[in-house]
Amino acid sequence: MMKKILLVIFSLVIATPVGAQIAPSSERLKDVREGYKQDVRDLREGVKVETQGLKDTLKTQVREANMGVLEDREAMKVKREEAKAMMETKREEYKKMLDEKREAAKKEFEIKRTELKTRLQAVKDERKKQLVEKISNQLKELNERMMNHFSSVLEKLEKILAKVGSRADKAAANGVDVAAVRTAITAAEQAIAASQEAVKAQLAKVYVPTVSTEDNLRVDVGKARQALHADLVKVRDTVFAAREAVRGAHTVLAQIPKVDELEESAQNVESSDNTSSNTQ
Amino acid sequence: MLWQSKTVEEVSDVDTAEAINQDLNSLNTADLDMEFKDVDAGLNSL
Numbered sequence: 541m542m543k544k545i546l547l548v549i550f551s552l553v554i555a556t557p558v559g560a561q562i563a564p565s566s567e568r569l570k571d572v573r574e575g576y577k578q579d580v581r582d583l584r585e586g587v588k589v590e591t592q593g594l595k596d597t598l599k600t601q602v603r604e605a606n607m608g609v610l611e612d613r614e615a616m617k618v619k620r621e622e623a624k625a626m627m628e629t630k631r632e633e634y635k636k637m638l639d640e641k642r643e644a645a646k647k648e649f650e651i652k653r654t655e656l657k658t659r660l661q662a663v664k665d666e667r668k669k670q671l672v673e674k675i676s677n678q679l680k681e682l683n684e685r686m687m688n689h690f691s692s693v694l695e696k697l698e699k700i701l702a703k704v705g706s707r708a709d710k711a712a713a714n715g716v717d718v719a720a721v722r723t724a725i726t727a728a729e730q731a732i733a734a735s736q737e738a739v740k741a742q743l744a745k746v747y748v749p750t751v752s753t754e755d756n757l758r759v760d761v762g763k764a765r766q767a768l769h770a771d772l773v774k775v776r777d778t779v780f781a782a783r784e785a786v787r788g789a790h791t792v793l794a795q796i797p798k799v800d801e802l803e804e805s806a807q808n809v810e811s812s813d814n815t816s817s818n819t820q
Numbered sequence: 821m822l823w824q825s826k827t828v829e830e831v832s833d834v835d836t837a838e839a840i841n842q843d844l845n846s847l848n849t850a851d852l853d854m855e856f857k858d859v860d861a862g863l864n865s866l
Contacts, residue, residue, distance in 0.1 A: 668866055675862045682855060689850055696831050700843045703835040710835075758866040765859055772852055779849055790840050800836040 616709050623705070627698060634736060638691065641743040642684065649680055652748035663754045672749060675761050679747040679768050686772055687743045690779050694735055697786050701728050704789045707799060714802040721796075724789035731785035735778035742775045 656676060660669045708721040749764040751757055793799060831843050 671862055671866055675859055678859050678862070682859065686850065686852075686855065693847055693849060696843070696847060699831040700840055703831070703840050703843070707835045707837065707840070758863060761863055761866060765856070765863060769852065769856060776849060776852060783844070783847060783849070787844055790837065790844060794837040794841070800838065 616713055620706055620709065623702065627702065631695065631698070634740075637740055638687075638743055641740055645680075645684075645744050645746055649746045649748065652746055656748050656751065659751045663751070663757070665754065668754070668757055672751065672757060672761055676748050676764070679764060683742065683745065683747060683768055683772070687739050687775070690735070690739050690775060693779055694732055694739065694782060697728075697732055697782055701725060701732070701786050701789060704728075704786070704793050707793055711793075711796050711799055711802050716796055716799075716802065718793075718796070721789060721793045724785075724792045728782070728785035728789045731778075731782040735775070735782040738775045738778040742771055745771065 653673075653676065656673065660672060663669050663672075704721070705725055708718040708725070711721075712718045747764045747768040749761040751760045796802075832839055
């Protein structure tokens, strides 16, 4: 029994300080572990905050860049709309001028037709008389129709050239040097304007034959026919020149690598903004 | 009246190089000698 009591006392004397020493050490370990855990938490939080800050900055920068692109695109659109409106106004004015020329030519034709009728009174062959008048009318109608046709072709050329300009604007918005295209466009505009002037002048002309004698009818009427043909060739050549000038502008434009894709590249900026918004 | 059947094609709104090329190729500038066919026929019978 005594032995047991001594063993308990010994255990209390020895084991209690040892136990007291072990307990604080375990607490410290726990504290250190907690400390590390907190540090990791703080670090994570810091990285999270920093990443969010970077994301926000990047997003703002992308948005600002996109705003710039959108503003440029908007300005380009406005510019194109203005150019289109101006072209429409010019076209209307041109059509009015053509109407005036057409009216003036009609009056002059009526005067010359009366003169022709008077001269034809000396011709005995009624069939020939009527034929000369018919050809005279045909020449008048042919000139007018051809001028309307050439005028229509020139209008189409203007529209095509506007498309070359619009595509060049898109290329320029993507940082492409389009100076050569602009030069070619200016040359084409001048060629179209020159051809329009030729059409306007031609529309004012009349081709009524000046008949001399009955025997000379074919020659006299032939002269009027040749005069109209020669003049129409001249006007047609100006239309050809305008067409080739527009084709030239198009050729310069088509030499720009992937020119048809340039607009889409600019539009992709918008989608990249949306993508960055979704990364939150 | 010959040219009247040869109408000028409308220009599309597409501004790609390919579309522009098609627009240019579809332009009809008319055959003058053909347009004078009726006049010449009458002239020959004078």
